[in-house]
Structure formats: structure tokens, C-alpha cells
Amino acid sequence: MLFSAGGVVSAMLLPVLVLLFGVAFPLGLLDPPDYAQLSALLANPLTGLVMFSLCALSLFHWAHRFRHTLYDGLQIKHLNEVIAIVSYGAAVAGSTLAAYLLWQLS
Amino acid sequence: MDQNHAYTAYHPRWLRPHVSTYWWLEKPAYLAFILREGSCMFVAWFTVYLLLLLRAIQQGQAAYEAFLAWSAGPVIVLVNIVSFAFLIFHAITFFQAAPQAMVVHVGHRRLPARVLLAAHYAAWAAASIVVFWLLTGA
Amino acid sequence: MGDRITLQVARYRPEQESEATYDEFEVPCPKDWVVLDGLNHVKDRLDGTLAYRWSCRMGICGSCGMTVNGEPKLTCATFLSEYAPGPVRVEPLRNFPVIRDLIVDIGDFMRKLVRVKPWIVRQVEKPLSAGEYLQTPDELEEYKQFSMCINCMLCYAACPIYGLDPKFIGPAVIALAQRYNLDNRDQGAAARMEVLSEHEGIWGCTFVGECTKVCPKHVDPAGAIQRYKLSAAVDSMKSFFLPRGA
Numbered sequence A: 001m002l003f004s005a006g007g008v009v010s011a012m013l014l015p016v017l018v019l020l021f022g023v024a025f026p027l028g029l030l031d032p033p034d035y036a037q038l039s040a041l042l043a044n045p046l047t048g049l050v051m052f053s054l055c056a057l058s059l060f061h062w063a064h065r066f067r068h069t070l071y072d073g074l075q076i077k078h079l080n081e082v083i084a085i086v087s088y089g090a091a092v093a094g095s096t097l098a099a100y101l102l103w104q105l106s
Numbered sequence B: 001m002d003q004n005h006a007y008t009a010y011h012p013r014w015l016r017p018h019v020s021t022y023w024w025l026e027k028p029a030y031l032a033f034i035l036r037e038g039s040c041m042f043v044a045w046f047t048v049y050l051l052l053l054l055r056a057i058q059q060g061q062a063a064y065e066a067f068l069a070w071s072a073g074p075v076i077v078l079v080n081i082v083s084f085a086f087l088i089f090h091a092i093t094f095f096q097a098a099p100q101a102m103v104v105h106v107g108h109r110r111l112p113a114r115v116l117l118a119a120h121y122a123a124w125a126a127a128s129i130v131v132f133w134l135l136t137g138a
Numbered sequence C: 001m002g003d004r005i006t007l008q009v010a011r012y013r014p015e016q017e018s019e020a021t022y023d024e025f026e027v028p029c030p031k032d033w034v035v036l037d038g039l040n041h042v043k044d045r046l047d048g049t050l051a052y053r054w055s056c057r058m059g060i061c062g063s064c065g066m067t068v069n070g071e072p073k074l075t076c077a078t079f080l081s082e083y084a085p086g087p088v089r090v091e092p093l094r095n096f097p098v099i100r101d102l103i104v105d106i107g108d109f110m111r112k113l114v115r116v117k118p119w120i121v122r123q124v125e126k127p128l129s130a131g132e133y134l135q136t137p138d139e140l141e142e143y144k145q146f147s148m149c150i151n152c153m154l155c156y157a158a159c160p161i162y163g164l165d166p167k168f169i170g171p172a173v174i175a176l177a178q179r180y181n182l183d184n185r186d187q188g189a190a191a192r193m194e195v196l197s198e199h200e201g202i203w204g205c206t207f208v209g210e211c212t213k214v215c216p217k218h219v220d221p222a223g224a225i226q227r228y229k230l231s232a233a234v235d236s237m238k239s240f241f242l243p244r245g246a
Helices: A002-024 A035-043 A045-073 A077-105 B028-059 B061-071 B074-101 B113-137 C035-046 C107-115 C137-147 C154-158 C160-164 C171-181 C189-196 C210-214 C221-241
Strands: C004-011 C021-028 C065-068 C071-074 C088-091 C098-100
Touching: A002 A045, A002 B028, A002 B074, A002 B113, A035 A045, A035 A077, A035 B028, A035 B061, A045 A077, A045 B028, A045 C160, A077 B028, B028 B061, B028 B074, B028 C210, B061 B074, B074 B113, B074 C221, C004 C035, C021 C035, C035 C088, C065 C154, C071 C154, C071 C210, C107 C171, C137 C171, C154 C171, C154 C210, C171 C189, C171 C221, C189 C221, C210 C221
Parallel strands: C004 C088
Antiparallel strands: C004 C021, C065 C071, C065 C088
């Protein structure tokens, strides 16, 4: 279920964020929000919740897919436990970091 | 046959072809599947990128400006352009898969797959517009 | 173009060789001939030792599944003229052990099918005096698509997961389990859940989707599997949060 939630959330929100923060702002096609605006936006608890869900669920979505593709697709069966620990561990770490940063910003 | 002491005369050896590690290159559909799964790497990359952005904002204005400057570097921009393509691919393939998994009943009738698909795309458009407006307009 | 076509047929004669070889046969190619007609021509006129399975020759028995030019097909439903000028490569169904020539062992599938109890399971039998089990057309629609499966195993040949891990229970078996789970006369969903929620049950599937593409009866096993994954996940969340009741 985490996998599908992560898939939906990342599909809905990440493309527009990549377009803005990854392409449009760095290339100067659009003006990035200034610092004050962005911190105010992130201080809002609703934004914080959305951002946390986005980061956490996307990471778990990745962890699940990564692990299964290595196991089923590339047949790396002997490292199954290691890969599971690394991928889910990374997802947990990332989610914790997201929670911490968003808490600090609110 | 004589070398196969494990098999009797009436149970000859069966042929069990081995599946190559490069099975996914044999058919375009298999390659598309692996690419679809590969798009998750870009989901992870951009989530990390967002975490870096959040950390920069938390550290203050100077850090934020520095992050924006870093994100304008040619390598990062290239990676993000590729990420954008893969994230679009992820969204399209994920929405394509959703109606097969979810059967929604309204009363007795089943909602046709197109309606479910249209609902996903509508939500995607709405979410994108809201985020775009929040980050560029307001 | 002409009215002849070459068939490159895989041969495996365990008493003579330990690898597959290919024999070439030129067969007539009238526009209404299917690959099976070509194979029958080979067996009748050219090489009587060719071994292959077929029965109804009309796409309902599921016996004649083979790999034609790399794709799993029913040879009784695949026209030779589609491949003109040829050659047409006919090989045994992928992902199954080959016994001889074009014949594969389907024992693995048969054993897995029985495990999901593909019949109406009742916890409480209705006595004859109570009459028939009634089912509305809408209730029939719920599972009808999955009942179309002819056990031809083309989906197993197309599934890369089954090819890589033969312990995977496979698309047709899950679709058939769903056919009974969604039948309102059946009360066996819990019994099937145990088998299906094993690691090589539904969770082995990564939704490649090839099974649905090759199915000659449009059963959509991929859809059946994803639906079952969703309902299994919802059920396990329900039992987690609401242990009794619901």
C-alpha cells in the first residue's frame, strides 16, 4: 500500500516540482520564490504535512521498486537481505530527515 | 542417454533452457517495463534534491541562494531534465496501471477505465496548477 | 511471395542429442491455413516423427500453445499468411521444460492450479430442497471475464517473472482463483488467500503486463492480480486496525 500511495503522490506532485526547481528556476525561465515567501509557505502545517508525505512515500515507493527490480529483474538473489536493509533503511532515514527539517521550518 | 544414470530408459532428460540475465532486452515490452521500474531511481533522486532544498532553506537565506546557484550548474540541470522525462513516464505508466487495479462500482455499474484514467489526469493537472501558482504567483 | 512458406521447427530428441536443433520444412500456405495446419502437413507428409500437442483446432482446448517467431501463440489461431514470406520459427512454449520437440511439461501449472481450489467452495451447503443458487447478470459480470481462461499457459510463457523464478504461482492460477473469489456462490476466499498471499503468490508479480497482452481469451490476468493485491492489502489493514468485526 505504501508503494501505491508513494506512486500516486510522486506522480502527482514531483513532475511540476522538477519542472520548476530543476529546470525553470535554475535556467532563469521563471523567477524562483524569494526566501521569505518560501519559508512562510513551508511554515504552514498543511504544506509541511504534504511535503513530508511526498518525501516519505516517494522514498518508500523507490525502496520497494528498487529492491524488487534487483531481485526479480537482475536476479541478485543472494544479496536479498542486504538490499532490503539498504533500501528500506534509506527510506526510513530520508523520511526522518524530512520530518526533522519540516519541523524545524514550521 | 548412457551418461544419464539418473534417468531411466523411459524418462529421458527434459530440456530446461536457461533465462539470460539480459532477458529484458529480448522484447520491447520487457525493456519498457525495466525503464518503468528504473524511473523510480529518478523519484528517489528528486526526493533527495528536495531534501537538500529543505535543508538549505532551514539553514537560512544564504544557503538557499547557494542552493539555487548550485542547481543551475550544467550537470545538475541535465540530470533534472532527464529526471523530468522519467517522472512524466512514471506518472503516465502509473496512471495507465491504476484502472486495472481499481474496480470502482457506482451502484451496480462499474466505472469504465477511461473515467478513472480521466480522473487521475484531472487530479494531476489540478495539483500541478496549484503548486505552480503557489511557487510562482503567490 | 507464392503459396509456400518455410517452417523452422525446433526439435529435441533426448535419445539422440542434449540440445535443441531446428529442422526446416516447406509447407503450402493457402490463406486460410494456420500454423497448426502447417505442422499437421509436416507430420502427415514430411516427417512423421514430429511431436506436438493439439486438439480442438478452434481456440478452446488450450493444447496447442507454442512460441511462434518469439511470441507465445495458439498455433490453431495464428494464420501462416501473417508471416509471409516467412520463415516461421516454431518453438516450444517458453519457460516450461521441453519433453520432446514441441511438447512441454505442464505439471507445474497443474499442481499450482489445484492449490487454489478452482471450484465452488461452500462452508454451508444448501440442501437440494432449498433450490438453486441464484445469480443476477451483474453478479455474473463480476467474474465472467476470468472464467474464460482455457489453461493454455501462454501467459506463463510471456511472464518474465515465471521464467526467472518457476516457484511463482503465475497469472492464470491467480486469475482462476479470482474467478471463484468473485463468484457470489463461493465461500472459499479465505482458504485461497493463504496460498495466494505467499511470497511466490500474488506478491511475486511486478505487473509487467505481458500476460494480459498474450491472452487469447482476453482474461486480463494482470488486472486480476492487481485487484487481488489491492483487496488483500485492504483486508490486512482492516484486520490490523479492526481485529474483530468488519
